[in-house]
Amino acid sequence: DAGVIQSPRHEVTEMGQEVTLRCKPISGHNSLFWYRQTMMRGLELLIYFNNNVPIDDSGMPEDRFSAKMPNASFSTLKIQPSEPRDSAVYFCASSPTGPLMNTEAFFGQGTRLTVV
Amino acid sequence: DAKTTQPTSMDCAEGRAANLPCNHSTISGNEYVYWYRQIHSQGPQYIIHGLKNNETNEMASLIITEDRKSSTLILPHATLRDTAVYYCIVRPHNNAGNMLTFGGGTRLMVKP
Numbered sequence: 001d002a003g004v005i006q007s008p009r010h011e012v013t014e015m016g017q018e019v020t021l022r023c024k025p026i027s028g029h030n031s032l033f034w035y036r037q038t039m040m041r042g043l044e045l046l047i048y049f050n051n052n053v054p055i056d057d058s059g060m061p062e063d064r065f066s067a068k069m070p071n072a073s074f075s076t077l078k079i080q081p082s083e084p085r086d087s088a089v090y091f092c093a094s095s096p097t098g099p100l101m102n103t104e105a106f107f108g109q110g111t112r113l114t115v116v
Numbered sequence: 117d118a119k120t121t122q123p124t125s126m127d128c129a130e131g132r133a134a135n136l137p138c139n140h141s142t143i144s145g146n147e148y149v150y151w152y153r154q155i156h157s158q159g160p161q162y163i164i165h166g167l168k169n170n171e172t173n174e175m176a177s178l179i180i181t182e183d184r185k186s187s188t189l190i191l192p193h194a195t196l197r198d199t200a201v202y203y204c205i206v207r208p209h210n211n212a213g214n215m216l217t218f219g220g221g222t223r224l225m226v227k228p
Contacts, residue, residue: 004159033215043160043203043218056215091159105216107159 004108006092012114018080021111024073025094033105034067034077035091043091049075082115089113120204125223128198134191136222138204141185147208149180150216151189153200160203160218163189194226 005024013019025032034046047057052069060067064083069075079086089112093105121139128134140149150165164171164178166187171178177190191198203221 035218042220045215045217048215093159104162104165105160107161110159 004092004094004106006090006108006111008111009109010112010114012116013082015083015115016081017115018078019082019086019113019115021077021090021092021113023075023077023092023108025075025092026096026106027073029094029096029106030072031095031105032069032075033093033095034075035093035107036088037091037110038088046077079113082113084115087114120206120219122202122204122219122222124220125225127225127227128191128194130196130226130228131193134194134198134224134226136189136191136202136204136224137186138189139186140204140206143184143206144208147206149178149184149187150205150207151176151178152203152205152216152218153198154203154221155197155200163202194224196226196228198224199226200224 004026007022011019030051032049035043036046037043044059046059047067048055049069052072065079067077077090089110091107091110093107095105096103148165148167151163152160153163154160163175164173166178166180168180168184178187180187201221201223203218205216
């Protein structure tokens with residue numbers, strides 16, 4: 001298995017532009033997570049999906065952020081409009097079981113977003 | 117979720133055991149202890165987890181005190197490739213999601 005695949009690996013965009021980050025979870029995993037990592041705030045959970053349904057989006061910073069999971073093999077995190085303070089590394093992770101099980105989460109390599 | 121306290125940084129000599137402590141004094145009976153690490157420019161990687169018994173796998177050993185208020189991750193023979201940030205996380209078995217809440221972690225530097 002290729003693991004969790006994120007694209008693009010790097011994204012540089014101008015303030016005000018729309019940014020879309022993509023994630024392909026490991027096949028068969030039914031939980032998917034989006035995290036953001038910055039030097040100041042560390043790793044923050046943004047949103048969590050289970051069986052393609054958003055379960056907890058309390059970590060989404062504001063309405064400019066939205067996430068979708070149209071099917072079990074694809075998720076997107078969109079920022080519109082983007083701002084310089086959104087610059088961070090965004091990680092996607094997937095897990096093979098539902099909410100009541102203790103299993104490991106597998107992380108992708110991340111997307112480094114720079115908003116200028 | 118219970119909070120954890122870890123030292124900000126530690127050094128270890130290559131080939132020696134690295135012992136990384138974690139305090140979780142407010143841990144509840146149904147909360148597991150998880151360890152992840154993050155090597156520079158990579159995503160976090162699962163290492164090990166446990167409830168109350170000591171655990172060992174091919175990567176590390178996890179020692180949990182009898183009162184479960186603290187634990188130690190042991191890398192028996194640290195290599196330069198073990199240089200990373202190590203995160204200790206406690207998570208309940210029955211929370212609403214498989215969520216992992218990361219703290220600041222311990223930055224382990226393995227030196228030649």
